[in-house]
Amino acid sequence: MKIAIIGLGYVGLPLACAIDLKTSHEVVGYDYQSKKIDKIRNRQCPIDDFQCSEDLKVSRFIVSDQTEIMTDSDIFIICVPTPVLNDYTPDLTPLKSGVEAILPYIKRGSYVMVESTINPGVCDEIVIPMIEDNIDLKAGIDFDVAHCPERINPGDPYWNVYNIPRNIGSTRPEATTFLADFYRSFISGEINEMPNLKTVEATKIIENTFRDINIAFVNELAKSFDVLNIDLMAVIKGASNKPFAFLPHFPGCGVGGHCIPVDPYYLIERAKQSGFDHKLLKMAREINNSMPEYTIEKLTDALNIVERPIKNTPIALLGLSYKANVGDLRESPAIILKNILHEKQAATFVYDPYFPEYSNVDSLEMALENSYAVVLATDHNLFKEKLTPEFLLKYNIRIVIDGKNCLDKENIIKAGILYKGIGT
Numbered sequence: 001m002k003i004a005i006i007g008l009g010y011v012g013l014p015l016a017c018a019i020d021l022k023t024s025h026e027v028v029g030y031d032y033q034s035k036k037i038d039k040i041r042n043r044q045c046p047i048d049d050f051q052c053s054e055d056l057k058v059s060r061f062i063v064s065d066q067t068e069i070m071t072d073s074d075i076f077i078i079c080v081p082t083p084v085l086n087d088y089t090p091d092l093t094p095l096k097s098g099v100e101a102i103l104p105y106i107k108r109g110s111y112v113m114v115e116s117t118i119n120p121g122v123c124d125e126i127v128i129p130m131i132e133d134n135i136d137l138k139a140g141i142d143f144d145v146a147h148c149p150e151r152i153n154p155g156d157p158y159w160n161v162y163n164i165p166r167n168i169g170s171t172r173p174e175a176t177t178f179l180a181d182f183y184r185s186f187i188s189g190e191i192n193e194m195p196n197l198k199t200v201e202a203t204k205i206i207e208n209t210f211r212d213i214n215i216a217f218v219n220e221l222a223k224s225f226d227v228l229n230i231d232l233m234a235v236i237k238g239a240s241n242k243p244f245a246f247l248p249h250f251p252g253c254g255v256g257g258h259c260i261p262v263d264p265y266y267l268i269e270r271a272k273q274s275g276f277d278h279k280l281l282k283m284a285r286e287i288n289n290s291m292p293e294y295t296i297e298k299l300t301d302a303l304n305i306v307e308r309p310i311k312n313t314p315i316a317l318l319g320l321s322y323k324a325n326v327g328d329l330r331e332s333p334a335i336i337l338k339n340i341l342h343e344k345q346a347a348t349f350v351y352d353p354y355f356p357e358y359s360n361v362d363s364l365e366m367a368l369e370n371s372y373a374v375v376l377a378t379d380h381n382l383f384k385e386k387l388t389p390e391f392l393l394k395y396n397i398r399i400v401i402d403g404k405n406c407l408d409k410e411n412i413i414k415a416g417i418l419y420k421g422i423g424t
């Protein structure tokens with residue numbers, strides 16, 4: 001078969017490599033970003049994913065910024081972004097333009113697979129009508145639409161595109177089985193066949209919403225236990241030795257990435273259209289969105305203790321990425337921290353080894369050299385390893401705000417440095 005991948009980012013590119021390397025199908029990739037296409041053609045990986053970089057070097061599939069590359073494809077796999085607009089409502093523009101791009105190439109017997117994260121109803125209410133309105137073919141009879149949401153976790157040393165179990169649903173049980181077998185040909189994890197499109201769409205959304213709600217719970221506890229003077233991290237450690245029915249989640253300076261802080265809004269909005277108000281989900285989003293502000297409050301509290309204003313105080317903001325050891329800025333709380341520090345007119349020295357172009361100093365040492373306080377926004381290994389009490393003392397750091405609760409709290413306090421974590 002000929003397989004066309006639409007959107008060559010964190011999801012589409014590893015997938016194109018996997019199908020190319022593990023099967024004998026012909027694979028082509030389409031992305032409208034010409035620069036990205038040039039890089040991929042030169043086998044330079046445009047995303048921060050070790051496995052994908054290695055796979056790309058030995059893969060043979062061809063890519064283009066022109067849709068014609070998808071001519072005569074049998075399966076179209078859409079992996080475009082599904083962000084939210086400024087008012088947090090779903091932005092389905094990339095998905096719709098992805099569907100538009102494949103319209104000229106869909107024929108009788110085609111399979112249109114959506115891997116992007118979407119709310120229940122998107123395939124039935126948007127993707128299928130867009131195709132049926134433009135081509136004289138019927139979904140479930142002449143062609144099939146399917147959904148197999150990706151769960152990839154960039155930077156994960158174990159779970160990757162080859163072994164993460166997947167769910168799949170489509171317009172026809174026979175199509176679901178056919179496509180499930182196709183996925184089984186390059187994925188070793190379980191491929192679960194689901195009854196229809198809506199259930200599989202909902203499955204992915206609840207996975208990420210589950211995480212958002214649980215993080216909101218511990219973030220709220222962090223604020224509560226702060227006034228109650230209870231160390232939340234010690235409490236979570238205690239609760240975690242219950243061998244059943246407790247799943248530890250950890251508080252922090254905010255929730256970032258393209259998935260967790262975005263996907264709940266897709267469900268909130270779609271349920272709202274049908275008259276249901278997701279109070280809990282909205283509250284969870286609100287709590288998690290408040291964490292960068294709360295982190296800076298911890299900094300101002302600490303500065304108050306030493307009677308220093310935040311204005312003009314030199315602060316090292318460490319980390320911009322939303323996640324440890326990857327270079328990904330999407331929805332990163334560090335960006336909000338940076339903006340708040342800017343609004344408050346702190347003298348901020350920003351450093352992230354993954355983003356030299358967005359850092360205003362060239363090294364961790366340079367960030368600390370002239371700083372009075374540290375705000376740690378990302379738990380990159382470099383920061384965890386280097387920010388020892390001795391190192392902080394060497395640079396005369398007086399305050400540490402540990403937005404990831406990942407530093408040696410006890411010994412930093414012993415060294416006479418004012419330490420505040422999130423809930424600890």
Ligand SMILES: NC(=O)c1ccc[n+]([C@@H]2O[C@H](COP(=O)([O-])OP(=O)(O)OC[C@H]3O[C@@H](n4cnc5c(N)ncnc54)[C@H](O)[C@@H]3O)[C@@H](O)[C@H]2O)c1
Pocket residue numbers: 006007008009010011012030031032033036079080081082094095096097098099101115116117118149150151152153154258259
């Ligand atoms: N990044 C993750 O960890 C992750 C994990 C699971 C699921 N997802 C979901 O997968 C989807 C894709 O996410 P991603 O992280 O790969 O995004 P990404 O931004 O890394 O990549 C998307 C690519 O699609 C391209 N694109 C956008 N519109 C296009 C169009 N009309 N035609 C051709 N190319 C187009 C963009 O240029 C970009 O290269 C999203 O729905 C996301 O929620 C992401």
